[in-house]
Amino acid sequence: MHALEPRVAVAAAVETVDLRFTYPDGVEALRGVNLTVGTGEKVALLGPNGAGKSTFLLHLNGILRGRGEVRILGVPLTDATLRQIRAQVGLVFDQPDDQLFSPTVLDDVAYGPLYLGLPKEEVLERARRALEAVGMAGFEDRMPHHLSLGQKKRVAIATVLSMDPAVLVLDEPTASLSPAARRELIRLLQSLPQTMIVSTHDIPLVREAFPRTVIMDGGLVVADGPTDKILADRDLLTAHGLEAF
Amino acid sequence: MTLHLPFHERYEARSSPLHRADARVKLVATVAYIFAVTLTPFGAWTALLLLAAPLVPAAAASRLSPWLVLRRSMLALPFVLAAVPLAFTREGPAVFSVPLLGWDASETGLTAVATILAKSWLSVTAAVLLTASTPAVELIRALRALRVPRLLVATVQVMYRHIFVIGEEAARLTRARDSRSGARPGYRSGGTLWWRARVLGNMVGSLFLRSYERSERVYAAMLARGYDGEPRLLDRPAVRLAEAAAAALLVAYALGVQWYARA
Secondary structure, X not given: OOOOOOOOOOOOOEEEEEEEEEOOOOOEEEEEEEEEEOOOOEEEXXXXXXXXXXXXXXXXXXOOOOEEEEEEOOEXXXXXXXXXXXXXXXXXXXXXXXXXXXXXXXXXXXXXXXXXOOOHHHHHHHHHHHHHHOOOOOOOOOOHHHOOHHHHHHHHHHHHHOOOOOEEEEEOOOOOOOHHHHHHHHHHHHHOOOEEEXXXXXXXXXXXXXXXXXXEEOXXXXXXXXXXXXXXXXXXXXXXXXXXX | OOOOOXXXXXXXXXXXXXXXXXXXXXXXXXXXXXXXXXXXXXXXXHHHXXXXXXXXXXXXXXXXXXXXXXXXXXXXXXXXXXXXOHHHHOOOOEEEEOOOOOOEEEHHHHHHHHHHHXXXXXXXXXXXXXXXXXXXXXXXXXXXXXXXXXXXXXXXXXXXXXXXXXXXHHHHHHHHHHHOOOOOOOOOOOOOHHHHHHHHHHHHHHHHHHHHHHHHHHHHHHHHOOXXXXXXOOOOOOOOHHHHXXXXXXXXXXXXXXXXXXX
16 A cells, blocks of 8 residues: 555544635535544544535545645645645545546546556556455446446445545445445445545444444534444434434 | 535626616617627727727626626637737738748738727627626526527526536536545656546546436426426516616617717
């Protein structure tokens, strides 16, 4: 793995300090988010619509740049480190149609490693491994926009796996999937070794695959702890528009 | 994921006499004005100056910042580029010559280019004032009220709706690409220019496919709600006399300038 050289010996995979962001139309989406995620941790991000989850995720690879600090493996996100950090943080959008922009599945999965400047053989090898990991080997020449939603979601994950990122950031990976497609995706998420931050409304998924849960509401982290403890706190969940069952 | 994208309506909400004026009157006045500007003979500088004059009170009546109007009027510039060859193709005594290429610019040619520049700028500025002071929906209704064919109005309406859809789609594609454009410290990244150009070309292709498919879905949804291409109005108020008089005055003034230019 081409990890960035950590500044300190045991840097957290992801660290944000007092992250604030206001959209141009005046919506204050993040109002000082502090979050530290250790290497290899799997964190679920819960919260009602409009809590700032997606906005927060878009800060982790610098698509949005707010005030405050973002550090990935100890490296602060700045103009100079932006591209290195994008190679380290694989961001998967909630709509796979937003993620896939190439004419074939292979072109899309190969985009990241090609941009990284890897030699052709390695690009193809990485693309092959990524597609295999998500169970989409054999779909290389298909057009992404004619796949099923579940297939698109898996290809979208392959497009970042091929970059060999240290951190995977996924926005609502199981939304609108049929039960079987959802089950396959959960199995995939469990099989991946990367540090993971996943925003979701899928409580059973959280219970199954994420030992740690963070709740965001109103642009702030309002709860952070072991998943079983957080999901057992009904009052907390209800107060933030969530339901456990 | 909510997108907050930099696509804005041309309309700038204000409370001004120009904003309150009837869209039909503004539309007719603007079109008449643009016709008058277009018909001005080449090199009739006084006439063009006289035609520029009404833009000042109109801009003042819109309460838009002069800076905004000026910035948007720069939209005319790229089109003027198309007129530049005229400077070298019109016959006449050479004013100067382009070094190396040996092209001679004639005085009549330069006059033609300058006139086209002035005319485009005046016309675009008038259109900017109209679009910034009138919501698009009202403009579309005004087109229909002025008996512009229904199919044409419907095309404008659907196009206007989809500019934003396509713009947002393009922004999402670009964001996805940027998200995966990484670098390793100490290594060259970005691939070759040719490859990046190909990726961009592919993106334009996917944008077309998606926009096309999406527009089919939007159209189906419109049909499902009884769309027949006719904009509906809750009520159509009568044209206010003062506004109509102001528009008539403008048209008369423009005609007067034309008469002066040709006298």
